[in-house]
Amino acid sequence: MTTNQNTKFLVGGAVIVLALAYLIYTGVTQSAVYFITPSELAAAAVAGKAYRLGGMVVPGSVHWNPASLDLEFALTDGKGRVPVRHTGTPPDLFGEGRGAVVEGSWTPEGYFKATLIMAKHSENYQAPHGDPSSAAYEEMIRALQRRAPR
Amino acid sequence: MRFVRRAWILAWKDLTIEWRAKETLNSLFFFALLLIFLFQFALGPDRERLSAALPGLLWLGFILSGLLGLGRTFAGERDNDCWDGLRLAPGEKSAIYVGKLAGNLLLMLAVEAIFLLLFGVFFDLDLVAALPGLALVVGLGTLGLAAVGTLFAAMTAHVRARELLFPVLVLPVEVPVLLGTVKATEAVLLGEPLGSVAHWLKLLAVANVIYLTIGVLTFDVVLDG
Amino acid sequence: MWFSTGSRRLTRVLGWLAALGLLAGLVLALGVAPREVSQGDVQRIMYLHVPSILTAYLAFAIVLVASLGYLVSRRQAWDRWAGSAAEIGTLFTGLTLASGSLWGKPTWGTWYLMLRGMIDEAERRAQFAAVLGIVAALNIPLVHFSVLWWRTLHQPPTLLRPVPAALAGIFRFTLGVNWVAFTLLFAYLLAKRIRVGRLSEEGLP
Amino acid sequence: MTPDHPATPEHWGFVVAAYGLAAIVLGGYWRRLVRLEREATAKHDRRPAPPGTATSR
Structure with missing residues (x-):
């Protein structure tokens, strides 16, 4: 594990955690069912x-x-x-x-x-x-x- | 910059080979044509049933042809004993992943464009009106499929029964991508605004970010195996 | 790793605790907890269902951590943890199949084990399983939301929806006891599975 | 399930079936582990352990 690789994993991990956190936030505040009246x-x-x-x-x-x-x-x-x-x-x-x-x-x-x-x-x-x-x-x-x- | 150049060289190599032989593209084109005939036979002439099932059928076609193409991602390197060439290539191994992914993506999008055109003609779809939304949804879904497919293709390249194992590994991972794209495609074909499927588009985007990041981070492990 | 031969006694204690907890949980779930008003007695399955899926999630979290650990350290022990946790996690997701509302989740453990079964060479198996374990574990939230959103439009099954709104005290207590009991059972089985894997030395199937 | 559906015996049947199935699955797995452990221990003890096997790699 070189320092270069460590940085890579840290950045990648952060990206994944942020993406999942965003998804969970979106999932809790759900959007509407679309239809016409x-x-x-x-x-x-x-x-x-x-x-x-x-x-x-x-x-x-x-x-x-x-x-x-x-x-x-x-x-x-x-x-x-x-x-x-x-x-x-x-x-x-x-x-x-x-x-x-x-x-x-x-x-x-x-x-x-x-x-x-x-x-x-x-x-x-x-x-x-x-x-x-x-x-x-x-x-x-x-x-x-x-x-x-x- | 060197990273992008390396990835580009690999993608260019693969696309040049494909352009000269047109091996994959030709067979996938006929495969698409065949699938459309099969769909028509299976569902009969009932227009309403067809239009209800259309988004699902469209993605079934994309997935089946995509899996065929993706499974062959590393066939050239494997069959011609060039695997070590990939392994010994200097620099970041993930450049190879990105290059292979880009090549796959272009090929899949080309096949999907043909597929859509055939669908439009055979099932009388108003493609022009739906095109911007459709391009976004299809692009997001295809990226999700290709990102996982390219990684798993490298993983299964040297495993016995790889033709069987590859789709069995890829499909369960793609469950969220499939549900999202089918729902979003349905909405787009119904002429609904993209805002009505914003949550699905977000899910697809998040899925792509996760798949791509994992692919870039773990590709050297997979290539060494 | 942590579970060396010396900690067999600890494993046994864990087993007894799990057994006691399960017994208490069962009595609470089938006897003490009152009948839920809107769903009837069938709601009692929830005390089995929810702890099972939570335990399975715990198992897959362990798969994720152990897979990362393997990729970083290349120690076989991490791979044993990942494989054992995946096996037991699959078992617990299988339990929720009976009530049939969480399709899509039980499948992945099965094919993770399938990949392990198809590669003979230990090191390559560990590497690929680690990559697959990471992909599959991080995919779980995506699967969760996609299945949820897919179903909210097409009628969700009326059966076995979680008890709405504020879960009353006794329901929550019963659920909590069962959850702890299941977690203890999981820890016990995991310790045993890892020990079996280490003793048989040829790694995991 | 609306409140006007009273709990019928079938509901209890469903509950018992689910718990019974869980007991069978978990119990079966536990017994399998115990058996495997016994076999592995026997095999492990029979042959002299080569150096380095006691600790994991």
């Missing part, structure tokens, strides 16, 4: 294009046929409303008045065909019951974008 989709929907869409499941809009596994519901952010269709069983935490993020594409027939439904459970974004103000929806969208800390 129903009103953003309604403003500029391109048929056939893939999107990730997030919003609240409109109460009373869910129709599920357990025989054919056809699921229909609508997502809203208070301003826009997008009809969504999906084939499959809804996830556990999926429900009316709760937040959901769906992946899929906008169809020429005028509905969103979801290939994946992600429902998140948190007390923070219960449905803005009886309060259709846009502020309440904005709060819910923000809660939905937040990554659940583990």
